[in-house]
């Protein structure tokens with residue numbers, strides 16, 4: 001068959017497909033310029049492959065064994081795609097939507113959704129193990145998306161085979177972090193369902209989420225950054241992603257970041273962060289840990305970035321002893337140190353963990369307060385692992401990061417049909433997911449007031465009734481809450497319910513800021529050992545140790561972790577001591593500047609926190625300016641003479 005050259009360009013796309021099909025059937029030629037170019041090219045390839053558009057569907061599928069082998073081989077892809085497949089099926093199956101995942105040769109790995117509207121041949125051909133390569137079945141979603149290496153929509157008779165002309169589909173290829181093809185995600189629906197909007201962008205968005213999930217999964221031992229020129233797109237399916245070594249070398253880049261930076265993948269991978277964005281990795285990491293967000297500068301503009309993943313901080317996994325509760329699946333092992341290790345040598349922490357552990361054993365809720373990065377979540381995990389519920393799940397909910405409108409359903413769940421757009425089968429809330437284990441409510445101070453009342457009721461009655469009704473469920477959970485905000489102060493401001501505060505506050509553990517711990521040196525040595533990947537015994541030079549002990553650590557243990565990891569990364573394999581050469585310049589500057597202020601005032605104890613130090617420095621300066629006059633100094637500082645005397649006493653005693 002040869003390609004016809006006479007060109008007809010009718011405006012109605014359905015009409016043009018009819019015209020093209022008649023020509024194909026009658027003259028055996030694909031007319032030029034009648035169909036969309038990607039469809040015309042695909043029809044031509046189908047003709048060249050010797051296919052007949054009127055032939056029945058080929059019904060040769062793989063055997064069960066081979067399907068099992070194929071699914072096993074593609075397990076990572078199937079698992080990564082599961083949430084998106086489920087979501088698309090939830091939305092579209094009632095409209096006849098079918099969602100399929102294929103491998104890189106267009107063989108179906110999974111297919112879910114409504115099949116009632118399919119004729120029996122199509123139903124057979126749309127099953128795991130069936131191959132939809134374009135050379136076998138002509139123009140079709142997965143097969144043609146693979147040839148084109150780009151997403152496409154095919155409406156009705158744009159399919160090459162007549163027998164599937166009653167279906168329309170949207171397909172998008174899925175690629176791995178190196179850009180290699182992994183498979184295709186496809187949404188197929190009956191063409192006569194005019195209610196279905198074109199959903200190509202939805203399928204593309206689902207594919208981006210799958211790719212991002214695989215990216216994060218593949219780079220567990222790396223730093224993974226979310227990057228975008230607009231902050232609201234960070235952590236979304238539109239985010240650019242970079243996987244880095246600790247020394248800043250880029251290991252992988254996703255497709256979006258290549259597009260955002262307008263660079264090919266090979267222009268990014270293997271290069272160093274500093275070379276590309278003019279920022280040293282340790283400086284960026286310090287920013288990310290301290291402020292939660294960093295900036296990358298390029299000639300084309302600035303980009304925001306956030307930390308999605310930092311390699312695991314606990315090389316040794318503490319595994320809780322399993323209890324013989326066979327009916328429940330074992331929870332994934334939690335990474336957290338045993339309580340004793342967590343408390344270290346700090347008496348306040350030691351008392352805290354003792355009380356927390358007692359509280360849980362007496363079914364009392366625990367409230368953990370402490371600055372950001374002090375280890376509140378780690379403490380909650382360790383308490384859980386130490387409790388009688390340690391074989392149950394540990395479910396963490398960050399109340400600050402869930403949009404207000406979603407917290408209720410996220411926590412309490414809902415029954416099917418509870419509201420428009422609710423998922424089929426409903427959703428099990430996080431409280432119920434924690435059944436038999438521990439619910440950790442992080443940033444509880446950010447929970448909306450209306451929901452606080454509902455949470456209070458649940459905690460009092462120990463039962464839960466999901467939105468949309470149904471039977472109440474008895475809850476058997478331990479509750480641990482945490483906040484870096486002072487909940488008592490929030491109560492005073494009317495932002496947190498007093499009754500809930502007292503209900504949650506069975507025992508309140510205050511984790512000291514790292515600068516205030518009495519066992520800083522021991523902890524730094526212990527933590528360093530935990531973070532050293534090859535078990536080498538590493539020491540810290542005494543001069544540097546002194547500076548670390550005097551530093552005020554605004555980012556607490558999280559900041560210490562970054563500092564130590566960066567230092568370890570900068571050590572040569574045969575080095576066994578960390579000194580200032582292994583510390584980033586800007587952090588060294590901070591350490592040195594605090595040293596200078598302490599040196600200039602020999603009467604100051606360098607261990608005193610810097611806020612206090614600068615307060616006392618200010619007093620001394622104003623006092624000098626006023627030639628020792630107490631009244632004038634107090635007036636200038638806006639404090640009473642008594643306060644000034646008290647503070648001077650502190651100054652002398654320090």
Ligand SMILES: Nc1ncnc2c1ncn2[C@@H]1O[C@H](COP(=O)(O)OP(=O)(O)OP(=O)(O)O)[C@@H](O)[C@H]1O
Pocket residue numbers: 313337341342370371372373374375376377378379442484527557558561
């Ligand atoms: N005792 C500890 N031993 C080892 N690592 C710790 C310890 N405490 C905290 N960390 C590490 O410090 C980091 C911060 O810990 P975590 O998230 O528990 O702090 P947080 O107080 O909950 O912070 P935020 O208020 O920002 O949520 C984590 O990377 C964690 O692994």
